[in-house]
Amino acid sequence: MESNIAESGLHEDVIAKIRRGLKGYPLVFIGLMGAGKSCIGRMVAKELNLDFVDADREIEEAAGCSIADIFKLYGEEAFRDGEERVIARLLEGEQLVLATGGGAFIRERTRKLILEKSVSVWLRADLELLLQRTSGRTHRPLLNRGNPRKILADFIETRYPIYAGADIIFDCDESSKEETCDAVLELMAKSFDDDGNLIRTGS
Numbered sequence: 001m002e003s004n005i006a007e008s009g010l011h012e013d014v015i016a017k018i019r020r021g022l023k024g025y026p027l028v029f030i031g032l033m034g035a036g037k038s039c040i041g042r043m044v045a046k047e048l049n050l051d052f053v054d055a056d057r058e059i060e061e062a063a064g065c066s067i068a069d070i071f072k073l074y075g076e077e078a079f080r081d082g083e084e085r086v087i088a089r090l091l092e093g094e095q096l097v098l099a100t101g102g103g104a105f106i107r108e109r110t111r112k113l114i115l116e117k118s119v120s121v122w123l124r125a126d127l128e129l130l131l132q133r134t135s136g137r138t139h140r141p142l143l144n145r146g147n148p149r150k151i152l153a154d155f156i157e158t159r160y161p162i163y164a165g166a167d168i169i170f171d172c173d174e175s176s177k178e179e180t181c182d183a184v185l186e187l188m189a190k191s192f193d194d195d196g197n198l199i200r201t202g203s
């Protein structure tokens with residue numbers, strides 16, 4: 001589907017403003033499971049003409065097994081150690097768009113890395129949207145431990161105050177992926193002033 005921004009002719013200005021504002025730094029998506037970090041991150045990267053990496057996929061590659069198996073075989077702490085290492089390595093490399101897993105920004109050292117070395121965008125979503133987008137998917141070990149509604153509600157309570165430290169906050173809704181990608185780009189463009197300095201914003 002054609003992008004709305006492209007249709008309105010604003011697209012190039014928006015992309016140029018974001019590229020200037022990023023100043024060569026990576027763009028990192030944070031937020032809860034199902035918010036759309038992996039999906040929207042990939043689409044935004046394509047629009048910005050930057051490489052896209054999903055931290056979870058990198059961790060799986062490094063470990064040679066799935067996230068679910070890492071949790072089962074080695075435990076969550078080992079997963080968080082691997083996650084920190086992978087994110088640290090990726091943030092040292094070429095400019096990219098990085099989708100993190102929902103817990104990455106919660107660990108203090110990983111959060112510090114992201115805040116120091118990237119521009120971060122929190123995809124904030126309400127409980128119903130997160131439930132809708134995660135239901136029927138079994139690859140997230142933390143959601144397989146009990147009632148997903150309760151688990152996600154608890155994470156909203158404990159993690160949202162921490163995600164609030166992101167540079168840019170985008171409020172997700174029922175819009176399509178394409179509309180969401182365009183809206184994220186528009187918010188990002190608005191989040192840099194004319195000199196390319198970041199103004200902390202929410203949508």
Ligand SMILES: Nc1ncnc2c1ncn2[C@@H]1O[C@H](COP(=O)(O)OP(=O)(O)O)[C@@H](O)[C@H]1O
Nearest residue numbers: 032033034035036037038039133175176177180
């Ligand atoms: N507007 C939308 N924005 C983001 N994801 C959407 C949207 N509409 C449907 N989805 C679906 O919701 C799911 C979001 O999952 P994902 O991108 O893996 O989230 P995360 O990486 O944050 O856990 C995907 O299956 C995606 O196709």
Ligand SMILES: O=C(O)C1=C[C@@H](OP(=O)(O)O)[C@@H](O)[C@H](O)C1
Nearest residue numbers: 032033034056101102103140141
């Ligand atoms: O929130 C979390 O702690 C996790 C989120 C997952 O990634 P997504 O947020 O991309 O689903 C994945 O890293 C792992 O299952 C743990």
Ligand SMILES: [Mg+2]
Nearest residue numbers: 037038099101
């Ligand atoms: Mg993901």
